[in-house]
Amino acid sequence: MLRALKERLTIQGYRTMSYPDGPVTLPERFRGYPQVADSLGPEQAAACAAVCPWQALAADAGQLTLDMGRCLFCADCPASTGVSFATNDHCLATSSREELLVRAGEPHHYARPLAPDLKKLFGRSLKFREVSAGGCNACEADSNVLTTIGWDLGRFGIQFVASPRHADGIWVTGPVSENMREALLKTWEAIPAPRIVIACGSCAISGGPFAGSPQVSTGLDSLLPVDLYIPGCPPHPATILEGVLRLQGRIK
Amino acid sequence: MNDTLRLLGNGQTVALADLTPLPHDHFLETISNHTAHGWRVSSYCGVPDGEATVLYCLLASPMDGLLGVMRTVCSGNSFPSLAAHCPQLQLFEREIAEQCGIVFEGHPWFKPVRFVRSCCPGRDAWGRPADQPLQVGVMDYYRVEGEEVHEVAVGPVHAGVIEPGHFRFQCYGEQVFHLEISLGYQHRGIEQLLRGGPFPRTLRQVEALAGDTSIGHGQAYCMVLEALSRTRPPAAAEALRGIALELERLANHTGDMGAIAGDVGYLPTASFCGRIRGDFLNMSALLCGSRFGRGLLTPGGVLFDLDQRLRDDLYQRLEIGRRELTSAIELLWGTPSVMSRLEGTGPVAPDAARELGLVGPAARACGLKRDVRSDYPFGIYRMAQVPIVTAFHGDVCSRTLVRWQEAQKSLDFCQEQVSHLPSGRYVAEMKPLQGGQLAVALTEGWRGEICHLAMTDEQGRFGYYKVTDPSFHNWSGLALALRGEQISDFPLCNKSFNLSYCGFDL
Numbered sequence: 001m002l003r004a005l006k007e008r009l010t011i012q013g014y015r016t017m018s019y020p021d022g023p024v025t026l027p028e029r030f031r032g033y034p035q036v037a038d039s040l041g042p043e044q045a046a047a048c049a050a051v052c053p054w055q056a057l058a059a060d061a062g063q064l065t066l067d068m069g070r071c072l073f074c075a076d077c078p079a080s081t082g083v084s085f086a087t088n089d090h091c092l093a094t095s096s097r098e099e100l101l102v103r104a105g106e107p108h109h110y111a112r113p114l115a116p117d118l119k120k121l122f123g124r125s126l127k128f129r130e131v132s133a134g135g136c137n138a139c140e141a142d143s144n145v146l147t148t149i150g151w152d153l154g155r156f157g158i159q160f161v162a163s164p165r166h167a168d169g170i171w172v173t174g175p176v177s178e179n180m181r182e183a184l185l186k187t188w189e190a191i192p193a194p195r196i197v198i199a200c201g202s203c204a205i206s207g208g209p210f211a212g213s214p215q216v217s218t219g220l221d222s223l224l225p226v227d228l229y230i231p232g233c234p235p236h237p238a239t240i241l242e243g244v245l246r247l248q249g250r251i252k
Numbered sequence: 253m254n255d256t257l258r259l260l261g262n263g264q265t266v267a268l269a270d271l272t273p274l275p276h277d278h279f280l281e282t283i284s285n286h287t288a289h290g291w292r293v294s295s296y297c298g299v300p301d302g303e304a305t306v307l308y309c310l311l312a313s314p315m316d317g318l319l320g321v322m323r324t325v326c327s328g329n330s331f332p333s334l335a336a337h338c339p340q341l342q343l344f345e346r347e348i349a350e351q352c353g354i355v356f357e358g359h360p361w362f363k364p365v366r367f368v369r370s371c372c373p374g375r376d377a378w379g380r381p382a383d384q385p386l387q388v389g390v391m392d393y394y395r396v397e398g399e400e401v402h403e404v405a406v407g408p409v410h411a412g413v414i415e416p417g418h419f420r421f422q423c424y425g426e427q428v429f430h431l432e433i434s435l436g437y438q439h440r441g442i443e444q445l446l447r448g449g450p451f452p453r454t455l456r457q458v459e460a461l462a463g464d465t466s467i468g469h470g471q472a473y474c475m476v477l478e479a480l481s482r483t484r485p486p487a488a489a490e491a492l493r494g495i496a497l498e499l500e501r502l503a504n505h506t507g508d509m510g511a512i513a514g515d516v517g518y519l520p521t522a523s524f525c526g527r528i529r530g531d532f533l534n535m536s537a538l539l540c541g542s543r544f545g546r547g548l549l550t551p552g553g554v555l556f557d558l559d560q561r562l563r564d565d566l567y568q569r570l571e572i573g574r575r576e577l578t579s580a581i582e583l584l585w586g587t588p589s590v591m592s593r594l595e596g597t598g599p600v601a602p603d604a605a606r607e608l609g610l611v612g613p614a615a616r617a618c619g620l621k622r623d624v625r626s627d628y629p630f631g632i633y634r635m636a637q638v639p640i641v642t643a644f645h646g647d648v649c650s651r652t653l654v655r656w657q658e659a660q661k662s663l664d665f666c667q668e669q670v671s672h673l674p675s676g677r678y679v680a681e682m683k684p685l686q687g688g689q690l691a692v693a694l695t696e697g698w699r700g701e702i703c704h705l706a707m708t709d710e711q712g713r714f715g716y717y718k719v720t721d722p723s724f725h726n727w728s729g730l731a732l733a734l735r736g737e738q739i740s741d742f743p744l745c746n747k748s749f750n751l752s753y754c755g756f757d758l
């Protein structure tokens with residue numbers, strides 16, 4: 001007992017980060033909010049769109065559009081002439097599928113707070129039932145890491161709960177495998193309405209790396225109405241937290 | 253003894269034309285004889301070929317770093333089962349049955365694995381009608397009958413933030429007589445997606461086979477491509493891959509030790525490790541921008557170099573990680589209430605571990621010296637050895653101890669490699685893949701042996717690709733560990749194995 005206290009006071013220390021009041025430390029090589037080139041000719045834009053293996057890029061009359069819901073933020077993006085991720089901007093979450101589309105010269109969309117009546121109902125806390133539906137355990141791990149002392153999700157009144165009956169919403173990771181679809185929908189039905197739906201990671205948004213497999217869905221919003229889209233493969237914990245804090249209205 | 257097996261090393265190929273199909277009894281005898289002499293079944297799979305199915309078996313020698321592969325042709329809808337005599341085959345046979353619609357005659361536990369249709373339309377090993385949907389988890393569970401015996405069903409959705417799976421306990425009061433584990437919920441059809449590849453999408457899909465083992469699976473895939481194209485990655489790439497693999501091990505072992513502490517109600521170590529795990533993930537992000545190592549690997553090498561400043565940074569972080577992890581873990585061994593919960597809980601006997609073909613820390617905790625890094629060295633491990641750690645009791649305590657000692661060895665290895673990182677190129681140009689080959693790549697992921705087996709067609713495309721995650725070998729170890737234990741010890745036993753659902757379900 002005394003030894004545990006000693007370790008806490010000497011080596012381990014107080015480690016909860018100041019985010020969102022202070023900055024979050026991101027790795028130098030972090031691939032953040034994409035920047036899309038605007039000066040591409042129609043041919044170059046079309047060439048960029050053609051090389052993305054995830055069909056995250058579309059070209060229309062020289063205008064390149066990047067869909068963050070499909071993009072896996074690959075380190076070796078073959079369309080690097082038209083897209084750059086060297087922004088260190090972790091704010092990727094949005095409130096609608098449409099707002100995940102990034103075009104040159106258009107404003108950066110951020111997730112919006114819950115409607116006032118929902119906010120009033122849920123008060124200062126949000127409880128989620130997490131369901132992994134074909135997830136690879138990376139989105140799950142970086143959701144779960146928010147509950148550790150470094151991020152301390154509990155200080156925002158946000159918690160993962162064991163039963164859907166205790167939850168205000170469902171937090172889905174994975175491309176919704178065929179074999180998990182029923183269990184996912186039953187879990188959602190067991191949550192008392194009104195209920196929030198979060199699609200965490202590119203799999204949940206669009207099928208991610210498995211899009212096109214007959215064993216997975218085309219995205220969670222083909223099954224449930226999604227309130228928060230958090231892109232990334234997997235999203236950085238800061239990206240996830242930022243999205244949820246905006247939903248709560250704690251970041252404006 | 254080896255006149256029937258085509259021998260090869262890890263990361264090598266054999267020409268498919270050189271694999272003469274064996275008669276059935278010869279094929280089966282070879283499996284029986286070799287497993288009786290300490291060989292393990294690393295992979296056993298069925299490749300549909302018209303109306304017939306070609307069965308391939310990859311056996312791993314306990315010495316000399318040798319692997320042996322052979323094949324036979326099953327032209328009917330049934331094949332003899334060896335599972336009753338060789339339990340490590342039982343799940344492989346069921347997998348082949350499910351994928352190819354072959355009935356394994358005499359299989360003592362013949363049940364579906366992932367609840368998916370076979371890839372041969374109209375053929376189903378259980379004769380299930382093709383016009384009715386398969387219901388995952390619906391099968392005949394083993395059942396204990398009797399007064400005061402009850403059944404507990406858990407999952408697929410669990411209480412924590414973890415993947416889905418179904419667990420059936422047969423209990424007598426608190427005591428578990430039997431645990432049956434039924435999975436398949438996470439099936440994404442990755443092996444099917446790989447066929448006809450490699451495609452530009454393939455590596456990212458492989459990295460997500462089990463997302464907490466991106467480097468382990470990613471490296472096995474890269475080794476397959478490098479073997480098929482006779483490409484040799486530069487020394488700097490091999491060293492960086494090794495560092496990344498050990499960082500993956502460090503992060504996961506740290507997380508597991510913290511979770512084990514949490515499950516016995518010892519919060520200091522649980523809290524400390526939860527955070528320190530993140531520091532190791534951030535070291536992977538220092539290498540490549542992703543906490544899970546996504547985007548570090550590329551066939552032929554790695555995508556990122558490490559300049560002197562980053563090397564110094566990584567070395568420093570490892571030093572801090574070592575100090576903080578030591579402080580967190582040493583608390584466990586000095587706390588009697590923790591030790592009394594870990595010791596003797598969930599034991600697996602060495603003989604059982606051997607029979608089941610367990611791999612990784614779960615096997616080493618039973619005293620089995622099995623580690624791909626030393627048994628079938630690949631990449632940097634051909635030059636730099638990592639000492640293998642074993643324990644004896646096969647209980648939760650041993651599995652925790654093995655993780656802690658492995659973490660220390662990984663720290664030593666990473667610091668050694670960062671200090672002597674070779675200079676020069678870190679990616680080699682890939683050459684075209686050779687056609688008509690069978691390639692084998694094994695790596696030691698943090699859960700144990702990862703096996704990738706690929707066969708190319710005449711054009712050098714994947715005609716077939718088989719992945720065996722360590723969890724495929726080890727889930728039955730968890731089931732066995734629960735026998736005679738209290739059901740309340742399930743979470744603790746489960747954490748001490750921490751197996752992958754998606755890696756199993758693919």
